[in-house]
Amino acid sequence: MEFTTGGRLVVRITPEDQGKRVSVRHLARPGEQGAKFTDTVGVLTSWDAGVLSIVRRNGEAVRVPEGEMVAGKVIPAEPARRRGPAATFRELALVSARAWQPVESEALGGWTLRAAGGFTRRANSVLPLGEPGMPLEDALAYARAWYTARGLPTYVQTSTGAEGTQEALCVDLENFGWVREVSAQLRIAALAPIGDLDADVSQVVLGRSVQPGWLARYQRAGTPGPQVRAVLESGPSTWFATVAGDGEVPAAIGRCVIDGRWAGFMAVEVDPAQRRRGLATAVMTALARQALSEGASAAWLQVEADNEGARALYDAQGFATHHTYHHFRQG
Template sequence: MEFTAGGRLEVRITPADVGKRVSVRRLSDGGAADGAFTDTVGVLTSWNDGVVVITRRDGQSVRIAEHTLVAGKVVPAAPARRRGPAATFAELSRAAARAWTPVERERLGDWELRSAAGPVAPAAAGGGDAAGRRAGFTRRANSVLPLGGPGMPLDDALTYVRRWYAERGLPAYVQTATGAEGTQEQLCADLQERGWAREVTAELRIGALAPVGDLDADTGRVALSRDLDAAWLRRYRRTGEPGPHVVRVLTGGPSVWFAAVPGDGGVPAAVGRCVVDGRWAGFMAVEVDPDARRQGLATAVMAALARRALDEGASAAWLQVEEDNDAARALYSGMGFSVHHRYHHYREPRRPDA
């Protein structure tokens, strides 16, 4: 990382650069005594009372004492071009949102409040925050999707959000994104400052669709259907007893396909879901029986769905994978998917009696 100007380190950022992508160098914890430095790249999200806060592309906020800065500069907002199809954050966010259709939604400026709540969940032992709460199927359909400003001061918007979800017996979540041009590092920092806790971070990956369809896989045993049946749901392990709200979310979307590989006892050995939306094919809900792993079933499901999406005119693909799912990340990397941006779910502060 190059900071020198005529051989001299310079701090060329000021509080006026809040909101811009910057690169800084600071003295390490050992200070000037060990002569070591630490570099940080991200969005400058605040500079107050001698503390600089930079939010990195992974959503982590780094607090830096101003007096430890030895160099800093503004860098281009757009990261280096990635492999795969060109795509903007806004385009991908809207495509992903259409693939997880909520049961109920409401607009708040350019925020969308989304709910897909099921029956009241059993009270947790000892009561507290979980007692009497409803079960919301998938955070993606039970969180605020901000694609701009809420049309009011942030604190007022968050008060409205918390009340809206409380009325539905759900905890309030805000979904944010980092790591691409136009993402929401500033909102991440603002939420953290207000006590909202980040619970989940996932990658949104993109890739060309044709190579997925060309994968060497036994797709002949994969059955594709427009219908979601009870057998498919028994293999899908992301929910308990699936209610109508689960079915409504899974069957919602522009053009939805379900894949299943027959298994023992009437339960598929593997399943998957694909939503075709214009040029995009979104892959999700890929599940394999633990006893049938390493047999190429996930690859076969992906390839079969990709070929159907190609037939419908799609050319690009996206998927979402949590950052701690190393096996899935390795599989998707081998298929040509690369990270476009990361998204995070921030939960409202816990209630005092929780």
């Protein structure tokens, strides 16, 4: 199907282009001020009953009726990044999962059901890296029963924005009434430049186990239970960084998990009264140097899209977004 609109715009996509990255110009939605038309760029996940479903990089699914489309074309995949290491989605998904392990897990085909007493969505959600071995609706029902038996809400972690990610699953979950609660970017960078930063690492103490003071600074710990320590101390080679404060609570903390060529940075937090003193950079640099000494060469981390302060820090250190992951909860 190829036709012109108004003698200028051309639609060059068909239902056979599902799975490809497309750019579609269509009528703006009611309430959108300004231009009559808007553009949507993303992966064409379905074209059913005269409606296109396009998933943007941030995981948002946009539905466009054929009658509102005025132009469309297949566009090339996003260009390779010019900095940082090359990596596949599956490699990073597995590395990040090993760095934040649940207390309990169960395989469901290519899915992994994970639980850790409710401590963080990452450790208490379904990780789908393949097919579940049964119809999706049945797999979701099995997951709901599994989490309900443990007194936990049911979450599914999905990803968008890179080859091999799960745009279609995002759409399916929305169609089943699941709600996307939170999204975060997984970023990657070369490790050596972080280790080479001019930072005062003499104030950073590294250790293998999480200490009470470290937990007191960590904002996600809540009332620490055994599952918190179990998740935090998991991982192939895990290190905790601490910068002493005025009292028992540290001025800054951080965590790094070294796994082959990868070093994953997590829980980098600074006392609000001690910010803008380079403490976060010192923590990152000390952990990076430890990872380099163990043979790592690449870095990854996760940051929520609305955390502007952290994103600015990581931008300056050379991190670039590889993909975005999302947690869907049963509606």
